[in-house]
Amino acid sequence: GQQLNQSPQSMFIQEGEDVSMNCTSSSIFNTWLWYKQDPGEGPVLLIALYKAGELTSNGRLTAQFGITRKDSFLNISASIPSDVGIYFCAGTRGGAQKLVFGQGTRLTINP
Amino acid sequence: SQTIHQWPATLVQPVGSPLSLECTVEGTSNPNLYWYRQAAGRGLQLLFYSVGIGQISSEVPQNLSASRPQDRQFILSSKKLLLSDSGFYLCASTRNTEAFFGQGTRLTVV
Numbered sequence: 001g002q003q004l005n006q007s008p009q010s011m012f013i014q015e016g017e018d019v020s021m022n023c024t025s026s027s028i029f030n031t032w033l034w035y036k037q038d039p040g041e042g043p044v045l046l047i048a049l050y051k052a053g054e055l056t057s058n059g060r061l062t063a064q065f066g067i068t069r070k071d072s073f074l075n076i077s078a079s080i081p082s083d084v085g086i087y088f089c090a091g092t093r094g095g096a097q098k099l100v101f102g103q104g105t106r107l108t109i110n111p
Numbered sequence: 112s113q114t115i116h117q118w119p120a121t122l123v124q125p126v127g128s129p130l131s132l133e134c135t136v137e138g139t140s141n142p143n144l145y146w147y148r149q150a151a152g153r154g155l156q157l158l159f160y161s162v163g164i165g166q167i168s169s170e171v172p173q174n175l176s177a178s179r180p181q182d183r184q185f186i187l188s189s190k191k192l193l194l195s196d197s198g199f200y201l202c203a204s205t206r207n208t209e210a211f212f213g214q215g216t217r218l219t220v221v
Contacts, residue, residue: 006154033209033210040199040215040217041214041215042115042117042201042203042212042214042215043155043201043212044212045209045210045211086152088154088155090210092205097143097162097205098143098157098160098168099143099145099157099203099205099210100157101154101155101157102154103153103154104153104154104155106152
């Protein structure tokens with residue numbers, strides 16, 4: 001079953017607003033990843049985090065690997081219509097690097 | 112970077128029929144490979160993952176099976192499909208932790 005708790009499940013915002021979502025787990029993860037999925041497509045990698053405390057940006061997106069290695073957040077600044085979609089956190093843990101996903105955050109933007 | 116080829120893109124199958132979905136990977140060697148299922152508007156449920164040829168780990172009890180006959184080939188199968196097997200199936204590959212996805216197969220069992 002799911003090992004990552006992602007919140008919020010959905011967000012309805014105005015264009016131009018900032019967005020924040022996060023993932024938590026009771027387990028330690030080696031890697032945190034953030035993905036965006038458009039309808040009918042496979043998820044696309046946005047940001048990968050490899051070290052506790054790491055803060056990484058990709059354009060208007062910023063993500064951090066929590067210092068405890070049990071959480072991560074993703075921020076989107078100044079949202080635009082093409083940001084609409086489902087955002088997933090994912091993490092790898094254990095020697096086999098099994099990749100598990102959060103439940104997703106559905107982002108809707110009102111123009 | 113890696114490229115994941117997954118086919119077919121869509122599939123409509125009757126209940127009780129067999130299933131074979133294929134996934135192949137380019138641009139890497141010895142990847143970890145995964146099959147996920149996604150119900151409409153929901154998250155990704157890990158079905159199987161493989162760390163090498165012939166090595167398959169099953170995450171949930173189900174009507175499906177997986178095989179890895181070659182390093183960069185991962186196959187999802189069923190002998191008899193159920194209505195509940197409908198969904199969006201995604202193949203993924205990881206190498207050095209970053210995961211890349213195929214475009215998915217939308218399976219409808221009727």
